[in-house]
Amino acid sequence: MSAGQPVGIVLVSHSAALATAVADLARGLAGGGAAPVAAAGGTEDGGLGTSSELISAAAAEVDRGAGVALLVDLGSAVLTVKALLAEGEELPEGARLVDAPFVEGAVAAYVTASAGGDLDAVVAAAAEAYQYRKE
Structure with missing residues (x-):
């Protein structure tokens, strides 16, 4: 892994519009952010x-x-990413499927990556989004 470089975030959705909107939301809430x-x-x-x-x-x-x-929205997106990871050649070294809610996890991952968090920190932040209560 390359020290000093940000973790990249990929948002995998069944809808191009949804993936783009969530990326825009994450960038906006992070004030632009530095992570790709x-x-x-x-x-x-x-x-x-x-x-x-x-x-x-x-x-x-x-x-x-x-x-x-890599954050995903629904079941077959999970299967597609898992297949790519199993092939081992289609994704960059250090690519990881993240078990997190799509929107909240994407925002948490992006904010953490933009703040300089490493891959483990980015994955942990996204996964912690499961704890966000809306009541």
């Missing part, structure tokens, strides 16, 4: 679904050598 974030939503033809090609391209785009945190 990319949306990997939908399919190549603009439909609903997930695309291993779009996910791989987004991960390559945000990779600065400090690891890449």
Whole structure:
């Protein structure tokens, strides 16, 4: 892992619009932030679904050598990322699937990465979003 470089964040959604909106929200709430974030939503033809090609391209785009945190919205997105991780060649070294709520986890991950947190800290911050109560 590359010290001093930010962790990259990839937001994998079945919807390109949703992935882009969550990336915009995270950047906005972090005051712009310093971490690279990319949306990997939908399919190549603009439909609903997930695309291993779009996910791989987004991960390559945000990779600065400090690891890449991949947050996903629904079940088949999880399966697609797991398949890419199992192949071992399509995602950058240090790529990790994060078990976290999509929106809250993305914001927490982005804020932590922008503050200089390493991959473990980014993953932990995103996972802690499960504890956010809305009552």
